[in-house]
Amino acid sequence: MSKILIIEDEEAIRRVLLKILSEENSNYIVSEAGDGLSGIEMIKKEDFDLVLCDIKMPKMDGVEVLEATKQLKPEIPIVMISGHGDLETAVSTMRLGAFDYISKPPDLNRLLNTVRNALDRKALVKENKQLKKRISKKYDMVGESQPIRHIKTIIHKVAPTEARVLITGPNGTGKELVAHWLHQKSERHRGPMIEVNCAAIPSELIESELFGHVKGAFTSANKDRAGKFEAANGGTLFLDEIGDMSLSAQAKVLRALQENRIQRVGSDKDIKVNVRVVAATNKNLKEEISEGRFREDLYHRLAVIIIRVPALNDRRDDIPLLIEFFSQQIAQDQGTAPKQFTEEAIDLLKSYDWTGNIRELRNVVERLIILGSDKISDSDVKTFASKS
Numbered sequence: 001m002s003k004i005l006i007i008e009d010e011e012a013i014r015r016v017l018l019k020i021l022s023e024e025n026s027n028y029i030v031s032e033a034g035d036g037l038s039g040i041e042m043i044k045k046e047d048f049d050l051v052l053c054d055i056k057m058p059k060m061d062g063v064e065v066l067e068a069t070k071q072l073k074p075e076i077p078i079v080m081i082s083g084h085g086d087l088e089t090a091v092s093t094m095r096l097g098a099f100d101y102i103s104k105p106p107d108l109n110r111l112l113n114t115v116r117n118a119l120d121r122k123a124l125v126k127e128n129k130q131l132k133k134r135i136s137k138k139y140d141m142v143g144e145s146q147p148i149r150h151i152k153t154i155i156h157k158v159a160p161t162e163a164r165v166l167i168t169g170p171n172g173t174g175k176e177l178v179a180h181w182l183h184q185k186s187e188r189h190r191g192p193m194i195e196v197n198c199a200a201i202p203s204e205l206i207e208s209e210l211f212g213h214v215k216g217a218f219t220s221a222n223k224d225r226a227g228k229f230e231a232a233n234g235g236t237l238f239l240d241e242i243g244d245m246s247l248s249a250q251a252k253v254l255r256a257l258q259e260n261r262i263q264r265v266g267s268d269k270d271i272k273v274n275v276r277v278v279a280a281t282n283k284n285l286k287e288e289i290s291e292g293r294f295r296e297d298l299y300h301r302l303a304v305i306i307i308r309v310p311a312l313n314d315r316r317d318d319i320p321l322l323i324e325f326f327s328q329q330i331a332q333d334q335g336t337a338p339k340q341f342t343e344e345a346i347d348l349l350k351s352y353d354w355t356g357n358i359r360e361l362r363n364v365v366e367r368l369i370i371l372g373s374d375k376i377s378d379s380d381v382k383t384f385a386s387k388s
Contacts, residue, residue, distance in 0.1 A: 217266025
């Protein structure tokens with residue numbers, strides 16, 4: 001159902017608009033206000049999907065209604081209704097944020113197309129907000145143990161700065177999650193967050209992936225292509241598993257960090273970039289340096305701040321919270337009600353040796369939800385999540 005508000009002081013126009021909209025779609029719930037002040041009061045109290053607003057009205061004109069609504073509920077699309085003498089004003093309201101305008105008397109097709117387009121835009125904005133909320137929820141940092149509180153404190157201090165961060169820890173501990181938190185709480189959160197898994201890209205392609213290439217740079221380079229550094233401009237570039245990056249690519253990353261410039265493969269033209277680099281690894285980079293596999297100068301460029309993510313075995317007190325979080329998340333993904341875990345089941349899961357860390361725990365929780373009883377018991381855990 002779409003809720004539409006008509007703000008118009010001429011009753012005859014209101015009646016026409018109400019009739020057109022009601023006959024067009026039974027899912028339109030149409031309300032009306034005879035002046036701007038009444039309309040604003042209704043907007044304060046109700047969530048409308050669209051407002052149709054006259055420009056010339058007593059008490060409060062349409063421009064004032066538009067400005068007030070943009071302050072109160074900026075997501076509501078507003079279509080201005082203009083008389084012939086108001087066209088110039090109607091056009092100027094577009095610069096103030098109006099979605100569109102229609103002239104009096106309203107043309108049926110023009111009116112309905114405008115209404116449909118405005119409602120589609122409102123639905124898209126709502127969908128985007130929900131998607132962002134879901135993405136943000138996906139990267140929640142769950143836990144109240146001392147190690148997790150310590151990481152949250154560091155992120156709170158470091159995120160607003162431009163300091164580079166190196167995230168270390170075993171596989172499956174949530175290093176990617178820490179990187180997303182750093183981005184979301186930084187001044188760059190409106191910019192892109194670009195991820196590169198250095199271990200998943202062949203060494204001969206990593207430079208092209210990071211810096212892009214020009215046409216003809218190598219056999220399959222049939223057109224110019226921007227790399228991840230350019231894609232992340234104005235935002236954050238997350239280099240996961242940086243310990244697996246080739247020495248050649250390391251040298252180019254070092255130059256990019258030193259000079260904020262890159263060159264596409266096959267080109268000698270410099271491209272300026274404004275990127276915050278966050279890196280992660282499960283390797284001991286100091287050992288890699290001593291073995292000649294990682295550049296020491298790059299390490300010191302990356303490791304301004306080091307955040308070590310603990311193994312799940314070192315934060316067992318968080319396991320009940322993680323089980324609840326994953327249960328809710330999995331149920332939402334599957335469109336089912338979340339399952340409860342008995343205290344005995346949780347205690348048993350807390351006692352396990354989690355070599356795969358949080359990633360392994362999530363897999364086990366999902367397996368138990370799919371295969372276990374309506375209420376997950378220790379018997380379910382022994383049957384479906386045995387570590388032996």
